[in-house]
Amino acid sequence: MAGSHRRVTIGFQGGQVLALRLTDKHLAELEKALGGEGWHALESEEGPVRLHLGQVVYVSADSEEPRVGFG
Numbered sequence: 001m002a003g004s005h006r007r008v009t010i011g012f013q014g015g016q017v018l019a020l021r022l023t024d025k026h027l028a029e030l031e032k033a034l035g036g037e038g039w040h041a042l043e044s045e046e047g048p049v050r051l052h053l054g055q056v057v058y059v060s061a062d063s064e065e066p067r068v069g070f071g
Contacts, residue, residue, distance in 0.1 A: 004023070004024075005045050006021065006024065006061050007019065007061070007062040008021070009059070009061075011056070012055045013055050013057055018049070018051075020049065021044060022045070026043055026044070030042055030059065037054060039051065039053070040053050
């Protein structure tokens with residue numbers, strides 16, 4: 001996959017958390033699908049992932065701003 005990746009954390013009912021690296025395009029596709037029903041397939045840097053949208057509680061993405069130091 002071309003382009004830069006952002007760290008994304010997806011939280012599920014029950015407390016499980018999935019951390020992935022997604023392109024902005026795939027993150028936008030996921031955000032558009034949120035609130036829907038059924039399964040959503042997306043491509044992450046780690047490989048293909050399928051999410052059950054009804055179980056997703058939150059999605060958090062790191063900012064694109066560069067950081068200096070140990071931040």
